[in-house]
Amino acid sequence: MESNLSWREYVITRAIRASGYSAVVFVALIFYFLLREGLPALTEVPLGDLFSLRWYPIEKYFGILPLITGSLIVTIGAGLVAVPFGVGTAIFISEIAPRWAREILKPLVELLGGLPSVVLGFLGILVLSPALREMLNLPTGLTALTGSLLLGGIAVPTIVSIAEDALDSVPRAYRDAALALGATRWQTIWRVTLPAAKSGVLTAIMLGVGRSIGETMTVMMVTGNAPVLAATPLALFSPVRTMTATIAAEMGEVASGSVHYHTLFFIGIILFLISLIVNITASSVVFQSKKRAERVLS
Amino acid sequence: MKRAFSLDRNLSQRLGFGLASLIAVMTVTPIVIVIIYIIYQGGGAISWEFLSGFPHDGMRQGGIFPAIIGTFYLTMGTAAFSVPLGIAAAIYLSEYAAENWLTRLIRLAIINLSGIPSVVYGLFGLGLFVFFLQFGTSILSASLTLSIMTLPVIISTSEEALRSVPQSFRTVSISLGATRWQTIQRIVLPEALPGIITGVILGLERAAGETAPILFTGAAFFLPQLPGSPFDATMALPYHLFVISTQVPEMPFQVQYGTALVLLSFVLVMNLIATVIRSRARARRQW
Numbered sequence: 001m002e003s004n005l006s007w008r009e010y011v012i013t014r015a016i017r018a019s020g021y022s023a024v025v026f027v028a029l030i031f032y033f034l035l036r037e038g039l040p041a042l043t044e045v046p047l048g049d050l051f052s053l054r055w056y057p058i059e060k061y062f063g064i065l066p067l068i069t070g071s072l073i074v075t076i077g078a079g080l081v082a083v084p085f086g087v088g089t090a091i092f093i094s095e096i097a098p099r100w101a102r103e104i105l106k107p108l109v110e111l112l113g114g115l116p117s118v119v120l121g122f123l124g125i126l127v128l129s130p131a132l133r134e135m136l137n138l139p140t141g142l143t144a145l146t147g148s149l150l151l152g153g154i155a156v157p158t159i160v161s162i163a164e165d166a167l168d169s170v171p172r173a174y175r176d177a178a179l180a181l182g183a184t185r186w187q188t189i190w191r192v193t194l195p196a197a198k199s200g201v202l203t204a205i206m207l208g209v210g211r212s213i214g215e216t217m218t219v220m221m222v223t224g225n226a227p228v229l230a231a232t233p234l235a236l237f238s239p240v241r242t243m244t245a246t247i248a249a250e251m252g253e254v255a256s257g258s259v260h261y262h263t264l265f266f267i268g269i270i271l272f273l274i275s276l277i278v279n280i281t282a283s284s285v286v287f288q289s290k291k292r293a294e295r296v297l298s
Numbered sequence: 299m300k301r302a303f304s305l306d307r308n309l310s311q312r313l314g315f316g317l318a319s320l321i322a323v324m325t326v327t328p329i330v331i332v333i334i335y336i337i338y339q340g341g342g343a344i345s346w347e348f349l350s351g352f353p354h355d356g357m358r359q360g361g362i363f364p365a366i367i368g369t370f371y372l373t374m375g376t377a378a379f380s381v382p383l384g385i386a387a388a389i390y391l392s393e394y395a396a397e398n399w400l401t402r403l404i405r406l407a408i409i410n411l412s413g414i415p416s417v418v419y420g421l422f423g424l425g426l427f428v429f430f431l432q433f434g435t436s437i438l439s440a441s442l443t444l445s446i447m448t449l450p451v452i453i454s455t456s457e458e459a460l461r462s463v464p465q466s467f468r469t470v471s472i473s474l475g476a477t478r479w480q481t482i483q484r485i486v487l488p489e490a491l492p493g494i495i496t497g498v499i500l501g502l503e504r505a506a507g508e509t510a511p512i513l514f515t516g517a518a519f520f521l522p523q524l525p526g527s528p529f530d531a532t533m534a535l536p537y538h539l540f541v542i543s544t545q546v547p548e549m550p551f552q553v554q555y556g557t558a559l560v561l562l563s564f565v566l567v568m569n570l571i572a573t574v575i576r577s578r579a580r581a582r583r584q585w
Contacts, residue, residue, distance in 0.1 A: 009479045013394070019383050020390025023407040023453065026446050030414065033425035088321030096318055105326055107573060112329045114500075114569050116507030118536045119558050122543045123332060126551070156325060184307050186314035207413070214415025216510040217536075221544055244417045244510075251421070251514050256429060268421040272414060279413040283406065 034272055038265030045263060055227035055241070057250065057260045064267060069230040070144070070240035071213055074223060077148025077236055078155055079209040085152070086159025086208060087201060093160065094167040095189050113157030121221030124150050129222055136237065142224035144240040150222060151212045159208035166200020167193060203282045210278030213244075214271055220245035243267045333566075336558050343556025357520065357542050358550055362557055364524055368437075368532035369506055369564065371525065372516070375441025376448055376505045381498055383445070384452030388494075391453070392460035393482055412450035416510040419447045423515035438528040440516025444505040451501035459493025460486060492579030496572045503568040507561065509536040519545075535561045 041050070045062045052063035093105050128149065129141030136145075170193050178188040194201070224239025227246070247264050254260045351361025395401040423443030433439040463486050471481040487494075509517075518531040519541055525532045539557045542549050 006477075009477055012479050016386045016390045016394065019386030020395060020404060022383055022387055023404055023411055023449065026449070027407045027410050029426065030418070030422045030446075033422050033430070034418070037421070037425045085321055085325045088318050089325045092318040092322035096315055097322070105322060108326045108329050111333075111566070111569060114503055114507070114565050115329075115332070116509070116536050116561060116565060118507070118509045118540050119336070119562060120332075122539055122554065122558055123336075125543055126554070127335075153328065160325075184311040186311040187307065190314060211413050211415075214413070214418065216415065216417040217540060221540070244415055247417050247421065248510055248513055251424070265421055265425070268418050271418050275413045275415060275418075276410055279410045280406065283409050 031272060034265055034269045038262060038267075038269045041259065041262035041266040044259045050263070050266075053229050055246070057254075057263070060259070062259070062263045064243070064263070064270075066227045066229045067241055067243045067246050067267065068270075069235075070223070070227070071242040071244070073144050073230040073233075073235055073240060074147045074151060074219060074242055075209065075213045077144060078151035078212045079205075081149060081152025082155035082159055082208055082212070083205055086156045086204065087163055089156070090160045090163035090167060090201075090204070091189060091194070094164045095193060096185075109157050109160050112153065113161075117154060117215060117217040118221070120150050120154065121218040124218060124222035138237055140224060140239060142222055142239055144223055144230065144236045144238065147219045147223040147240070147242075148236065150218045151215055154215055154218065155208040155212040158211065159204045162204035162207060163197070163201045166197040166204065169200070170196045206278060206282040210282070211275070213278075214275055216244040216248050220248050225249065243271055247271075333562065336555060336562055339551070340555035340557075340559030343552040344559065348553075348556055349560070352522070353520065357538075357546050358548070358553065362535070362538060362560065364521055365533040365535045365538040365557070366560065367524055368517075369535040369561075371437050371532055372441055372444060372512065372534055373502050373506045375437055375528065376444040377498070377502055378445075379442060380445035380448045380452055380501065380505075384449050384498070384501070385456050385494060387449070387453045388456035388460055389482060389487075392457045393478070393486065408450045408453055411446070412454075414447075416447065416508055417513075419443055419511040420513050420515060422446075423511060428515055434529060435514070435518075435531045436516050436529045437525055437532050438516075440512040440532075440534075441528075443511045443515045444508060447508070447511055448501040448505045451504060452497050455497025455500065456490070456494045459490040459497065462493065463489045492575050496576045496579075499568050499572040499575075503565055503572070506568070507536055507565050509534075509540055512537060535564065 041062075050062055051065055052061075053065050054061040054063045055066050089105070089109065093102055093109075097105060124146055125142075129143075129146045131141070132138065132143070132146055132149075133141030174192050174196055175188050178192040179185070183191070219242050223242065223245065225241050225245060226239035227241040228235075228238070230236075230238075230240050247267055250260070251264050254264065348361045349366065350363050352363060354360040391401070391404065395404070420443065423439055427433045427439035427442050428435055433442075467485050467489065468481055471485045472478070476484070512534060516531055517534050517537040519533075521531070521533055535557065539554070539561055542557060543554055
């Protein structure tokens with residue numbers, strides 16, 4: 001009985017340990033399979049052609065620059081929307097709102113985070129893009145701008161929740177000291193609390209905006225799917241095609257093992273590396289140690 | 299005084315507070331409008347026939363039953379893999395892991411998993427499950443892909459729940475002669491359960507609404523009958539909404555809004571359950 005028990009405990013402990021390592025295994029597996037299916041693109045498509053300006057796979061043009069600029073312009077637009085709204089809402093929820101308002105606002109923002117992106121894309125097609133077309137007098141409402149607005153909305157919940165945590169963790173004593181010195185509540189927020197939470201707020205912005213480059217469905221549905229180089233900010237008002245949308249739209253129709261297939265996986269490698277860089281930077285030592293310093297100071 | 303106030307301090311206070319309130323209201327209002335609008339537009343489409351019938355006339359008529367069932371299968375399939383694995387990983391991180399480089403690597407991997415674009419998960423699922431393991435375009439492949447995507451949410455929320463159980467509970471249990479696993483199983487897990495369930499539901503909610511990871515791993519445009527085994531492809535609500543709002547010309551609005559409403563209800567109900575469990579557990583907590 002006794003030995004039976006310890007044998008069971010041994011097995012369970014082993015299983016738990018193995019599950020603990022699983023996340024590392026999965027990241028490695030994902031990277032391996034992207035490389036395995038995507039790297040052949042480098043030998044099949046000359047590098048000069050790969051980083052050229054024309055994406056037209058049927059005619060064997062595999063230039064991914066228009067897709068990269070498409071992703072960039074939509075993401076930058078999303079950042080312009082999400083940063084003020086995200087940080088502003090976080091400040092309001094954490095520092096200004098009375099308790100009852102907080103209890104209403106927080107679940108609502110969480111709800112936005114839970115809305116399926118395909119629902120937002122659907123409303124983008126039916127409601128937002130016709131409205132924008134009328135308002136701005138554009139030939140089509142399916143533009144980078146439409147994508148940016150919706151993507152900004154998707155990034156907001158991430159920014160709010162992380163930035164709010166950061167603001168919350170600023171020691172009470174900082175605020176009390178500022179108020180005791182005669183600062184108004186707003187001056188305290190703007191000159192004391194927000195600067196003290198700077199690293200956390202930056203992490204929030206990085207994760208919110210950085211991750212929105214990987215958003216797929218909404219962007220595919222509302223940005224018009226035109227693989228045209230977005231060279232100037234004016235491209236915001238015309239259709240574009242992002243990296244994610246290209247993979248989602250075309251992978252279903254390519255033969256496995258073809259040049260086109262490998263190139264789509266190659267785009268996947270780029271997206272994977274971007275997300276790796278964003279996430280590692282956001283959780284990097286620089287940010288962490290600053291946070292710890294703030295806690296020690298309290 | 300180096301930094302002269304160009305604005306009257308009370309005025310700046312009022313402006314700042316006003317601006318922040320305005321931003322918060324402007325952020326939240328569209329969410330409320332979106333939900334009310336979808337309920338208003340889609341409510342008329344909801345009928346027993348719509349919920350229990352098959353689509354016909356190129357999806358323009360009939361119901362969305364196979365898509366509802368498909369999303370249910372996919373969510374259950376995702377749960378079957380990600381819940382045991384995620385909770386076990388959370389137990390490891392909270393109860394066993396030492397603070398060393400390996401644990402830091404695991405945490406970094408979890409953060410990265412949660413940031414990988416959903417369409418890249420789709421590519422990975424296509425490469426590993428569909429082609430390499432030859433599961434084909436199937437419920438199995440799609441569920442496995444979704445579970446890896448859901449894993450970080452489940453791990454991090456469950457770990458938080460486990461960590462919030464006071465250390466003294468463990469100490470007492472061990473001092474009474476219980477083994478480490480007995481302590482976890484009988485003391486720590488029951489206390490952390492509401493938090494874990496909340497995390498699981500939030501993770502599954504995300505999986506149920508996702509489209510990109512199942513695009514090439516298990517979703518079917520249209521199927522005349524329900525999937526018969528985990529190796530069949532399936533229709534799914536989010537993919538169906540995508541199809542009928544972009545691929546089918548002259549689609550009646552009501553069917554589109556009705557589908558959006560059903561998908562939204564799925565998500566809202568799961569969200570509500572999670573919120574209720576969390577707040578009830580908080581109210582009951584005695585330490």
